[in-house]
């Protein structure tokens with residue numbers, strides 16, 4: 434089966450700084466990594482390929498430097514890498530990003546064989562919207578399985594995939610028909626180490642680089658800033674809480690005296706608490722009689 438994995442190159446959030454005046458993310462000089470959620474997606478795709486046969490194509494949309502992330506993915510064992518890069522894509526919001534990526538996935542299918550599964554991460558650690566995966570599925574007319582924690586079964590003959598999806602309060606087991614887009618959760622597997630052979634192959638591999646025209650994007654007006662209806666009105670860092678810790682009690686007090694002093698302080702500041710507690714205690718006593 435032909436599997437496509439969408440990966441995004443993101444700034445290493447552990448080293449991100451916010452500009453003190455403009456409150457924008459300062460990307461200059463910040464090392465980049467593959468979005469961590471996308472590594473879970475890549476590993477799952479590689480496991481399926483190893484089990485069922487076929488090929489894994491990794492795809493990213495970004496500036497030319499995003500090639501580094503594609504080479505890294507090849508080191509892990511992906512078979513092919515496609516970089517989607519063009520000035521028309523600059524400033525894309527999630528709508529424009531999913532439009533460009535879905536056009537490229539259609540082209541990948543036409544060039545190297547029909548795509549059965551598209552994998553994406555649950556979300557990125559920089560944009561954080563979790564919209565691109567579902568956006569691609571909708572544009573391609575694929576079924577979509579989001580927040581997937583495990584792939585239970587893929588039956589290529591029946592064209593069925595079964596997964597475990599983490600939901601609030603439990604786990605759902607879902608089944609749907611191929612082709613499908615799957616977004617993977619963190620912790621769903623452990624990324625393999627790349628072999629020396631794949632590292633050497635990755636270093637010399639040809640990365641297929643497509644601009645909008647080569648990727649068969651039908652309408653460049655739907656890409657980049659022009660195709661992005663979302664406007665970031667304001668960006669601001671959370672205001673630090675200025676409350677300082679207060680000291681209660683005096684040096685030399687016993688534990689019991691300190692506890693009494695703390696309770697007195699709480700009751701003084703929140704006058705209704707004592708009455709509420711007494712009422713609650715009386716109710717409890719009544720219940721136990």
Ligand SMILES: Cc1cc2nc3c(=O)[nH]c(=O)nc-3n(C[C@H](O)[C@H](O)[C@H](O)COP(=O)(O)OP(=O)(O)OC[C@H]3O[C@@H](n4cnc5c(N)ncnc54)[C@H](O)[C@@H]3O)c2cc1C
Nearest residue numbers: 439440494525526527553554556557560561562563564565
């Ligand atoms: C008005 C506006 C302007 C913006 N301008 C900029 C800007 O100038 N520079 C900038 O860096 N960001 C900009 N952004 C952020 C940019 O739109 C998002 O980073 C992008 O749309 C992807 O959204 P996300 O990061 O939330 O991805 P999510 O929806 O959280 O990603 C989910 C998954 O989709 C896949 N995916 C997402 N993006 C890509 C990609 N590019 N290639 C391959 N797979 C991908 C990955 O598998 C990822 O795990 C802007 C956003 C808005 C709203």
